[in-house]
Each structure stands twice: as C-alpha cells, then as structure tokens.
Amino acid sequence: MSQTKVLLVDDEVEFASALAERLQLRNYYVHTANNALEALGLVYKDRPDVVILDLRIPGMDGIETLKTIKKYDPSIEVIMLTGHGDVQSVQEGMTSGAFEYIMKPVDIGELTSKIDKAQKKRKEG
C-alpha cells in the first residue's frame, strides 16, 4: 500500500513541523506550508491526497483556500483545523466541500483516523 500524501497548512511553523514529523513517524508522506500561496503551490506541484488546513492563515482566508483547492481538484479531501470554536466558519467550510474538521490541540489518533477515512473515501469514490 502506497503512502498517503498529506499537505499540512498552518502559519505556526513550530506546530506544523512537529505535527509533520509525528505523521511521518506514522508512515504518511507529509509536506508543510505556512501560508495560503505556499499551500496552493504545493497542491499544484505535489497533488496531495489530503490537505489539513488551518482556517486562520495569513494571505488568504482559510475558507477561500479550501474553495480554491476543491475547485482545482475536487478529489483532494480537506480536513479543517480550527484553533477555537468558530462554529460559523466550520459550518461554512463543511458546506464548501471540506471532508471533516478537527479542533486544536489535536489528538494524533483522531487525526490519523480522519486522514485514513478521507483516503479511503478517495479511493472508493
């Protein structure tokens, strides 16, 4: 079974790098991006299977980034990260095509199970 390609987008470099390393230890292929433009560049260049996207990132609104990714390739699944209980933007994200959302701080088991589910859905769909 090939590795799932994950793109992790978060403006907190420390957070992104630590989480990326943990995911790599769990046998995922991970890229990180710290802002929206970088993220979109990697989506184009690398074609990730699953994008983990912080809703509050500089450069472009998280929701806008989500919409752009889904427009570019609807088969890429997006899991939203949110730092606080911003119910409104979570709802907006879900209606804009996000697969799931997860609250910060992240439980690694919960995150990997959601990534796997997203990947499974991709393969079935």
Add this chain to the structure above:
Amino acid sequence: MTENNKPSKKDKKSFLYSLMNLLRLNALFNTSGSDRYKGLKIRIVLLDAVLSLIPLFIVVTISYFWFQQILKDDFRNQLKWEIENTKQSIEYFLDERLSTLRFITSTYTYEELSDQKKLNDVFIKIKKEFPGIVDFGVIDADGIQRSYAGPYRLQGVDYSNQNWFNEIVIRSSYISDVFMGYRKIPHFAIAVKKEIPEKRTFWVLRVTIDVETLKKYATSINLRENDDAFIVNHNGILQTTSRSHGNVLETFKNFTAVPEEKTSLKDFNHSKDDYGIYGYAYIKNVPWIFVSVIKSTPYAKIPNIFRNELFYITVLSILFSVAVTFMLTQTVVNRIKKSDQEREVAISEIEHSSKMASVGRLAAGVAHEINNPLAIINEKAGLMKDILEGSENLEKNKDKFLVLLNGIFDSVARCRTVTHRLLGFSRRMDISHDLTDINDAIKEVIGFIEKEMLYRNIKLVLNFKENLPRVITDKGQIQQVFLNIINNAVDAVEEGGQIEVSSDIKDINTIRVLIKDNGVGIPKDKLKHIFEPFYTTKEKDKGTGLGLSISYGIMQKLGGMILVESEVYKGTNFIIEIPVAAKAVKGGGL
C-alpha cells in the same frame, strides 16, 4: 427618570395642567418603589373621585331645589284654589240671602208686611231655612221702621239719617260692614229696596245677620295649626274674629292693598319664626276681602321621605363610583407596574446580552490566543512520546529533545502573556493611579489585536512621539479605551485597509493620541449618537453599542476627553486627550 415638572408655556391645557399640579400627579414620577405606585393610586382615585362626584353633587343639589320649587308652586296653586273656593262660598251665601229678600219683597206687598203679625210669620219661616238671621224689619221711604220681627223692640226706629239708608235710596240693595249697632253684638245688615212705581215711592226690607255665620263660611278653608282665615273690609277692619290677628272690628295690622280682580298670594317674612303666605280675595258686591294667613308652608322643608331617598341614592352613587374608581385604578396601576417591570426585565436582558456578547468576544479571542501555543505544546510533547516509544537509544535524541522542550517552554510563555494581559483587563472598575507610559500602554493593547489585523491584511502604522512624559492615570482603563476604539477601527476598515495610531504632546498638561482609519466613515446623522449607550451600527452579536459610551465615561472620569471627526468613505479620526495628572476623582463603577 428626568424631572417632569418644568413650568409649561401658557397653553390650552393649562387648566388640566394646573389640576394635575394640584394633585401633584407629576411629582409621583419622581418617587420610586412601591411608594410610587401607592401615590399614583391615591392620586388617580382622588382625581377620579373629584371628577365624578362634582357632577353628582351638582345634580343632587339642582334636583333638591327643583323639587322644592315644584312643591312650592304646587302648594301655592292648591292654596289659591282653596281661597277662591272659600270666596265663592261666601259670595254664594250672600247671594242666597239677597235672593231670598228679593223673593219676599216680590211676593208680599208693603201693606202685608207692615202688618206685624204677617211679618212675624214670614220671619219664623225664613229663620228656619236660614240660620243666623237675627231680625226682620220693614222701613218706609221716610226711613221709619214700620214693622219689626226679632228679639228686640225696634219698631218705629228712624234710619233716615243713617248712611246705609241714604245708599239704598240710590241702589237697589245694600250689604253693610259689620257693626255693633243698637244690640251691641257684631252683625251686619242686608237690605233690599222695593219700588212702588204707581205711587212713586218705595219701601225697604232689612235683615241683620249674626257675624258667627259669616265666620263659619270664612273658616271653611282647610286650616292647619298656626294658619288663620278671616274677612276684612277695604280699610282693613276685621269683619270676623280671627284666631291670632285680633277680634272683630279691630284692625288687621299687616293689611296691604292688592289688585281687586284676582286672588293674590304674598309671601311674608317678619322674623325667623314668623313667615308664610298672605292670600287675598275680594268678595263680589261687598266691601270685603277674604284673607287667609298660611304659616304651615310644607315646601319650606322638603319632606323627609324625599330627603332620605335622595340621601340614600347619593350615598349609593358615591359608594358605587368609589368602588369603580378603585377597581379602575387598581387595573391601571397594575398595568403600569407590569409594564415597568417588563421594561426593567427588557433592559436587564439587553444588559445581560451585551455583557454576554462582549464576554463571548473576549472568550473567543482568548481561546484562539491560548489554543495555538497549546497545540504546539501538544505536538512537541506528542513527538517526544513518539520518539521514546519507537527508539531504545535516548542519548542519540538528546539534542532533539532539548529543542522540543525549549519549544514547549516558549509556548508556555506565550500562554502566560495572554493570561497576564487578561488579568490586567479585569482590574478596571476602580480608578488606580499608575505612572503610565502611554506608548507602552498602546503597544500592549495592539498585542491583543495585531493577529486579527494580520489575518485581515490591515496595515498598522505606529507613529509614536519619543520620550513622552509619563502620565499618572488608570492604565487598565485607558487601555480599555484604546482597545475599544482600535477594535472599532478594525471593524470599520476593509480588508487591506490602514490604521494609524500616533501619540503626541498637545500642551504641557495633555497628551494626545490619534487613532485614524481609512474605513467606511460615519455619516453625520449617526455621528452625534455614537457615544450614546446601546447605539450600534454593527451586526447583532458583534457589537453591544456600549464600547464608545463606556470609553466616553472613562475619559470623563479620568479628566480627559474623546473627540471624533469622520468623513464617509474616507475614514474616521478618534482623538483621545489624556491629562498628564489624572483628575483626583474617587473611583466607582461606570
């Protein structure tokens, strides 16, 4: 509640106004608590009672006097009718006597009646029919009584020099005043003249009648206690004995001339106890006036039955109207009370929801600020755990662990900053006097919101004057003012907008902070409201409408001020002037 008692201009409602003032209806708006409703109740009851009872009293009084007048008129008509009846019966009595005499003079000749025996026969017959006749006499044209029937010896008496005889020579009949005459008892005379045309002479038949008979007719009118009825002649000499106005042939003191044609009634009021009505009626063909004195004037005192009824009706009406007033007042006051309570509840709900909104905003901000470092700690600790679980050789990973642990400490420090800042904001109700560097205070505030500005691509320009004098003021409160106004600026600008914060020295006593944005601006009609509490143009749940009013209050308390200038689509400038030494005001809530 504001003072409602301002003197009004002269207006049409000034009557109502003064009535309200009289009852101090206005004043009750200034009292408070349950006393206020009690006072309101009492005054409404009073006002209503006055308004409803005045017409009641007017109606009762009018109907009382109206009824009295009706009684009076009724009584006087009744009295008049009785007087006329009595007068007519006296006239009838006299007419009857005259007719009888005429009948006798037509039936018998002078010669027959001159015969003493014949006259006696006739006298006895007549006396049987008409009691009260004292005697009969036949007088010739020379005034000599030719024959006489009666209890006295009066045959041959010469009447030719007496007035009545001279009168009868001219007229056909004559009725005299009452007189004593030869007999020394009061009586009056009726005489009828019989002409003998063929002999060109005449004779006279004369009867005298006892006054007692006349009196019987006079007093046939319905008399009550203290009333009186009698006959006087045109000179006021009593013709019959009265109950309380003198004996026969005495003078009636209170006699006044009245018109002859009709019965007249005259009120008199000689003293407090001596009042009533005189009734006068002229008797036809005689120089007599029938007089009645009525002192029992029942209308002067309205009958008790009516008075009692009126009293009961009045009392019932008062009770009814008072009861209705009470019920009405109860309802009205309860309504007012209820609506007051509802208003209070509504206000406290607004206060609560605005408090909740600001708490919610704060909570969301804090959650975001703390969650990010927490997430970093979570990941770094998780990574360390992952490494520990997957590797036997700890020494190899020592440097990596140190890096990760430093990252964790950094994040903890970030959390600490947030919590400290939060504590700084919570101490803000009492004025404290801190030696404050305004530039530092602004920087701390900006630390709170720069993330938000960053996300929204808002450009922040700081233009601080170096070496500002430090001011003695309440740092926490002044920071809240900065936060409120910068927050508003953030809300006002579009994405990619610009906010400029600058500080300067205005004069030796004042520092001036300018917060300038290039946002939507505030229209002129809204500009004058922005410092009012609960005035907001933001969406529901986003603004409480309290921020600027609280800021305004704080600046007043600290002896400074907030000025605003704005132009639509160009931006808004808030100028905050802070005194170098805060006003020595005792602390207190906003």
